[in-house]
Amino acid sequence: MRLAKHLVLVVLTLAAASCSSLGKMPQALTGGTSQVYLYLETLETGGEEIRFALAEVFLVDEDGGRHPVGAEAMLSSADGGGRRRLAVSRMAPGRYVGMEWHVSWATVECEGVSMPLELQDSKGRTLVEIDFSLDSGRSRTLFVQWSAGSSLRETLGFSPALAVREQRVDLAGSLAFVTNVDDASLTVVNRSLGLVVGSIAVGPSPMGIVASPDGDRLYVASHGGRCISVVDVAAGCVVDTFGNLGRAPTELALSRDGLLLFAVNPDSDCVAVIDTTTGQIVTVVDVGRDPGGIVFDTDRNRVYVADTGSGTLTVIDGNSLQVVRTVAVGQAPRGLAVADGALFVTDAGSSTMWVVDLSTYATTGLVPAGSRGGRLLQGLSGMVYMTAPLAGELTFVRTATRSVAKRVSMDAGPGHMGLDAVHRKLYVVCTEADELVVLDATMRKVETVMQVGRRPYGVVVIDE
Numbered sequence: 001m002r003l004a005k006h007l008v009l010v011v012l013t014l015a016a017a018s019c020s021s022l023g024k025m026p027q028a029l030t031g032g033t034s035q036v037y038l039y040l041e042t043l044e045t046g047g048e049e050i051r052f053a054l055a056e057v058f059l060v061d062e063d064g065g066r067h068p069v070g071a072e073a074m075l076s077s078a079d080g081g082g083r084r085r086l087a088v089s090r091m092a093p094g095r096y097v098g099m100e101w102h103v104s105w106a107t108v109e110c111e112g113v114s115m116p117l118e119l120q121d122s123k124g125r126t127l128v129e130i131d132f133s134l135d136s137g138r139s140r141t142l143f144v145q146w147s148a149g150s151s152l153r154e155t156l157g158f159s160p161a162l163a164v165r166e167q168r169v170d171l172a173g174s175l176a177f178v179t180n181v182d183d184a185s186l187t188v189v190n191r192s193l194g195l196v197v198g199s200i201a202v203g204p205s206p207m208g209i210v211a212s213p214d215g216d217r218l219y220v221a222s223h224g225g226r227c228i229s230v231v232d233v234a235a236g237c238v239v240d241t242f243g244n245l246g247r248a249p250t251e252l253a254l255s256r257d258g259l260l261l262f263a264v265n266p267d268s269d270c271v272a273v274i275d276t277t278t279g280q281i282v283t284v285v286d287v288g289r290d291p292g293g294i295v296f297d298t299d300r301n302r303v304y305v306a307d308t309g310s311g312t313l314t315v316i317d318g319n320s321l322q323v324v325r326t327v328a329v330g331q332a333p334r335g336l337a338v339a340d341g342a343l344f345v346t347d348a349g350s351s352t353m354w355v356v357d358l359s360t361y362a363t364t365g366l367v368p369a370g371s372r373g374g375r376l377l378q379g380l381s382g383m384v385y386m387t388a389p390l391a392g393e394l395t396f397v398r399t400a401t402r403s404v405a406k407r408v409s410m411d412a413g414p415g416h417m418g419l420d421a422v423h424r425k426l427y428v429v430c431t432e433a434d435e436l437v438v439l440d441a442t443m444r445k446v447e448t449v450m451q452v453g454r455r456p457y458g459v460v461v462i463d464e
Contacts, residue, residue, distance in 0.1 A: 033091060033092060033093070033136070033137070034091050034092075034093055034134040034136060034137060034138055034139065034201070035183060035184075035185055035201060036069050036070075036087070036088065036089040036091045037085065037199055037453070038057065038069055038070075038071050038087040038088075038089075039083040039086065040073070040075065040083065040084040040085075041084070041195075042075075042077065042078070042079035042084075048108055048109050049077055049078040049108070049109040050076070050077045050106065050107070050108050050117075050148045051074065051075065051076045051077075051078075051106065051107050051109070052074075052103050052105065052106035052117075052158065052160070053073075053103065053104040054071055054072065054075055054086070054101065054102070054103060054104075055103065055104045055124070056068060056069075056070075056072065057069040057070075057071040057087070057099065057101055057102070058099070058100040058102075059091060059096045059098070060096060060097060060098035060100060060127070061094050061095065061096050061097065062094070062095045062096070067091055067092065067096075069087050069089045069091075070088075070089040071086045071087040072086075072087070083450065083451065084451055085196075085434065085451035085452070085453075088183055088453060088454055091134055093133075093136040094133065094134060095131075095133045096131075096132060096133070096134065097130060099127070099128050099130050099144065099162075100126070100127045100128075101125070101126045101128075101160055103124040103158070103160065104124055105119070105124075106119065108152065115156065117152070117156050117157060117158035118156060118157045118158065119159065120153065120157045120158065126160045126162060128162040128163070128164050130164050137201045138237070139185075139198060139201055144162055144163070144164050145164075146161065147161045147163075174420070174463055175189065175191060175462045176188075176189040176191050176418060176420075176427050176436070176461050177209060177231075177459065177460050178429060178436055178452045178453070178457075178458070178459045179202075179207060179209050179220060179456065179458040179459075180199075180206065180454055180456050181205050181206060181454070181455040181456070181457050182205075182453070183199075183453040183454050183455075184202060184203065184204045184205065184222075184224075185199045185200060185202060185206070185453055186199060186202055186209075186218075186231065187199055187436070187453050187456070188200060188236070189436060189450060189452075191420060191425070191461070194438065194450070196451070199453065200231060200237060200238070201237075201238070202220045203220065203224065203227050203228075203229040203241065204222055204223075204224030204225045205222060205224030206220045206222055206223070206457070207221045207222075207223045207249070207251070207457045208220075208221040208249070208251040208252040208264070208416075208457070208458045209252065209458040209459070210252045210254050210261075210460060211233075211254075211461075212254070212276070213254070213256075213257070215233060215462045215463060216232070216233055216234065217230055217231065217232060217233065218231040218460065219242075219252055219254070219261055219276070220458075221249035221250055221251065221252050222249070223248045223250055225241075225243075226245050227241050227243040227244075227245055228241065228242035228243075228245070228249065228261065228263065229241055230242065230279075233462060240279060241279075242261075242274055242279040242280075243279075245263070245281070247263075247265035247270065247272060248265060248266075248267050249264060249265055249272065250264050250265070250266055251263075251264040251291075251292070251293060251294045252294070253294045253295060253296040253303060254296060255301075256301070258276060259275065259276055259277065260273055260274070260275065260276065260318075261273070261274040261275075261276050262274075262296065262303055262316075264291045264292070264293075264294050264305065266290045266292060266308075269286060269287060269288065269290065269307075269309075270284050270285060270286050270291075271291065271305060271316065273285065273321055285316055285322070286323075287305045287307055287314040287316075287323070288309065288311075288312045289307055289308075289309030290307065290309030291306060291309075292306050292307075292308035292332075292333075292348075293306035293308070293334045293335055293375070293376075294336065295336040295338060295343075296318070297343075297358070299338075301317070301319060302315055302316065302317065303315070303317075303318060304316075304336050304343055306334050306335070307333065308334050309332070311329065311330060311332065311333065311349075312326050312327060312333070313325075313326070313329045313343075313345065313361075314326055315327070325361050327356060327363075329345050329356060330345060330349060330350065330352065331347055331349025333345045333346065333347055333348075333354070334347070334373065335373055335374055335375040335376035335386065335387075337376035337377055337378045338358070338378060339378045339379075339382075339384050339399045340399040340400065341357075341358060341359070342355050342357060342358060342399070343356040343358055344356075344367075344384050344397070344399070345376075346369070346372075346373025346374060346375070346376055347372070347373055348372055348373060348374070349372070350372065351368065351369055351371055351372055351373075352368065352369060353366065353369045353373055354366060355367065365402050367402045367403070367404070369388070369404065370388075370391075370393075370395070370404065371390065371391035371393050371395070372388060372390055372391070373386050373387075374388055374389045374414065374415055375415050375416050375417060377417040377419060379396070379419065379426070379441065380419070380424060380441050380442070381442075382398060382400050383396050383397060383398060383399065383405065384397050385397075385417055387416075389412075389413045389414055389415055389431070392409060392410050392411065392413075393407050393408065393409060393414070394410050394414055394428060395407050395408075396408075396444055406444045408439065408445070408446065410428065411432070411433035411435055412430060412431075412433050413431035413432030414428050414429070414430050414431075414437070415429050415430070415431050415457065416429050416457065416458045417429070417459065418460055419441070420461050424440065424441045425438055425439065425441060426438070426440075427439075427459050428459075429452075429456045429457065429458065429459050431455055431457060434452060434453065434454055434455065435452065435456070436450045436451075436452050436456065437449050438450070
């Protein structure tokens with residue numbers, strides 16, 4: 001039987017790289033645990049297809065204890081492109097010396113016929129030696145290589161041939177960070193490679209995320225922890241926590257100098273203003289009911305808050321930190337973007353996008369968006385981008401003519417976006433699919449889809 005060479009690379013991301021000097025740490029993971037991410041990347045080189053059912057993966061500690069990772073999947077040597085997430089788990093800190101794979105069955109496709117393979121181990125077990133330690137609430141990255149051709153025996157027997165090497169989270173190059181609500185983590189994406197390269201543990205239920213103007217720090221809204229996690233990008237870990245907010249933040253915006261952080265708190269109908277140098281609350285600004293969106297206007301030094309529950313827009317002066325205007329707009333405003341001297345506002349209660357003149361605060365036009373809007377982002381070449389989570393669409397809207405240029409179908413729940421203006425790439429979080437979708441912003445088409453953590457929410461793009 002002729003078999004071509006196949007190579008499968010499994011990426012096991014275990015909660016973030018170590019950081020020698022830490023400030024105040026959030027309780028991101030309960031019980032002193034670390035996170036475990038299991039990813040699979042398949043590189044196809046042709047030939048017969050080998051398929052097998054992965055029933056479970058265990059990590060073996062130095063005392064012989066076996067700890068389930070929770071992986072269960074149908075794997076194939078013919079799968080190509082990207083890194084597929086197999087499992088997310090939590091693991092006790094400690095030293096681990098082995099990884100054990102359990103396979104329930106395997107087949108090989110030969111001339112259109114699927115032939116069963118005999119498992120070399122009666123229980124379908126394959127053990128490979130490893131040697132690494134997990135620190136409480138931290139993350140490491142483990143790469144496991146599987147050679148499909150080497151896994152097949154002459155007598156149609158099968159046993160995965162595995163090789164393991166450890167690698168820290170690679171924070172070099174152009175990066176994107178995605179918040180994962182259900183994992184209390186950030187997924188780290190190397191944009192140059194188009195691959196997930198690791199994860200960073202943050203506060204519970206992370207949602208909104210923004211980067212400092214110099215790109216050195218990330219501010220993450222920990223909705224479950226009622227705090228803000230501060231991440232040092234170079235170190236790849238949390239270095240401070242802005243706590244004692246008394247409220248559960250969701251969306252974030254930064255002032256143009258990065259000295260003030262504005263945190264939306266929908267449960268208490270307010271925006272907390274935080275001094276980023278001290279981590280202390282400067283003031284709390286009352287806004288409309290259930291605020292769901294925020295954007296900072298650097299040209300006018302204004303903060304705009306979408307009061308989703310009130311059908312209004314609250315305007316906050318960036319100097320006095322006082323409300324200067326409340327504007328009625330739509331049924332349930334949510335997404336906001338400043339472009340061409342106007343504020344574009346999506347309406348979660350209708351299929352219309354509102355346009356507000358920022359000199360008079362009068363509504364000056366409507367865009368028939370075609371779908372109930374979600375998030376907005378100022379784009380390239382006179383465009384704003386709108387996600388429609390219920391319709392599963394991304395809409396490109398011309399700001400000058402206020403017309404739809406194109407609609408792109410997306411996976412379930414498209415939400416927040418990040419833009420790489422230099423390389424003209426748009427990064428869209430799809431919450432229900434656990435994916436980050438990369439599009440060519442000029443051609444307006446999908447290029448890459450990456451699986452990230454569970455229930456991703458926010459995304460921010462960082463350049464080198």
